[in-house]
Amino acid sequence: MSQPRLLGGRYELDGVVGRGGMAEVYRARDLRLDRLVAVKTLRSDLARDHTFQARFRREAQSAASLNHPSIIAVYDTGEDMIDGVSIPYIIMEFVDGRTLKELLDDDRRLLPERTLELTDGILRALEYSHRNGIVHRDIKPANVMLTRQAEVKVMDFGIARAMNDSQATMTQTSQVIGTAQYLSPEQARGERVDARSDIYSTGCVLYELLTGRPPFTGDSPVSIAYQHVREHPVPPSELDPEIPEWIEAIVFKAMAKDREERYQSAGEMRADIQRGLQGMPTEAGTMAMAPAGSTTMLPPVQQERRDDYDDYDDGYDDHRGRGDDRTKKVMWVVLALAVLGAIGFLGWMLMRGGAEGITIPDVAGSSPEEARQTLEGEGFTNIDEEERPDDEVEEGQVIGTDPGQGQSVSEDTAITILVSSGPGTIEVPDVSGQSEADAMQQLQEEGFQIGPISREASDSVAQGQVVSTDPQAGSAVEPGTSVSIVVSTGPSTVEVPDLANMNREQAQSKLSEVGLSANFREEENGDVAPGTVLSQDPAPGERVEPGGSVTVTVAKAPAQQSPDPGPSDDEGNEGEDDGPGGGPHGSPPPGWPEEMPWPPGAGNMSWRD
Structure with missing residues (x-):
């Protein structure tokens, strides 16, 4: 195996x-x-x-x-x-779900309102990526997943841009061929793209979700690209009368040939969709597709135009009606003549424009001042500057122009010099309260490097959890920035000092220095001076919370014992007078006969003279 x-x-x-x-x-x-x-x-x-x-x-x-x-x-x-x-x-x-392409391939038809919900998910992703300076460039049903929880997930960010930067042509790589149905007009013309190009592609996806077919089809990528530049799709309501006019207007605005006439941001398109879903007037209104140029089109009968699209082998012709073969042949001849005439007129217009226009020079990599001088030297008079994040071009250097270099335009055309503001920034996430391992994983997944990990006591954060980061959460930094993590060791504690051989006053002072109090108790001990510390609890070196109490045992002198009374003993005690009568047992009272012995204990008697 x-x-x-x-x-x-x-x-x-x-x-x-x-x-x-x-x-x-x-x-x-x-x-x-x-x-x-x-x-x-x-x-x-x-x-x-x-x-x-x-x-x-x-x-x-x-x-x-x-x-x-x-x-x-x-x-x-x-x-x-x-x-x-x-x-x-x-x-x-890893996402457990299906792509929108798989959904469409199953001939699944969605309610118009549901298609807008899916589109809103795409736009939320684009709104975030555009804010971070990244244009997707390849929005299509195959790059949008629907999870089992009905959540929208957009994938392949940046891959299409890498393909474009490798200067792949529509006939060189099947990657570009496979996405010709969703190319913006500026992509088809080979011009520099921006966020509004993603808006156009999103409009194409919305069109297909509503109608079950892409807006343009053809037998070659070139013919499809030509339609993106010069033609307009069949209105969605002609393919499905249940599609409301306001939804159709949103599709048309997103798919405007001139990017200036489209929604200028994903957020703007999202807001218009929300207005429509809430029954409010939309910014798109009831916008109708206007001619893209001066190409003369034969006035078609609406139903015939729909049939013409059905004749393409695009996977959506399973229920196509069959008419008279001769009529179809005539229609094909008329259509072919119209296309040839349009191509010829387009070529003439391009040649005419090239003769009268000025070619935009390549100013990428120069300073803004140098770029402006170069453009003015070519005769351009309407020049502006705009900063954009770019991961490849050094901050302060020119990325390019909009319109892009190599295009032939009139001298009064508005030329925008695109200046790099440096790499796009990302926000440091808030990982406080997470475990050390979870915090490290999240930071690495979001493009950060892990910096030094330190530890400190915290009364509010449990042991082993993250207290803070540096840079702090919410900071805007470049991708790959090193983030330091501070991990909690638990509540702050103090070490119990060693009080051995100290007296009571010294022990009290030592404990006060570290924020602890003393609870003194005494124990008789004749081996040391009274007041000397004999023991303590907790023991020296243990850690306790600030403000805690330490029980301190100190010595006190043993108690004095009284002697036991014994028998009378006159020997060796002469002259001693321990009692009121003199001598150890007192003295006989005056007039006591000398020949009579003084009885023991008589000294304890009281006598009066």
């Missing part, structure tokens, strides 16, 4: 769960953290391109910096050597 393939010494692969034109996705187990993960590995032919590898690594790191409930988390990246070739891989959150 063959051993499972192991990546990075910790990720055990457990079979392929998905394949695409660019990568394979495996189900795997993280042996270190004992959890399921998804592993995406690049195709070996792409991995041989060192330039692509380098850009892919940078983009994977950028994707790892995104932490949002609507984005599939990227945990780790690495490389695996296979046949002498380094194959990059990405470790991602």
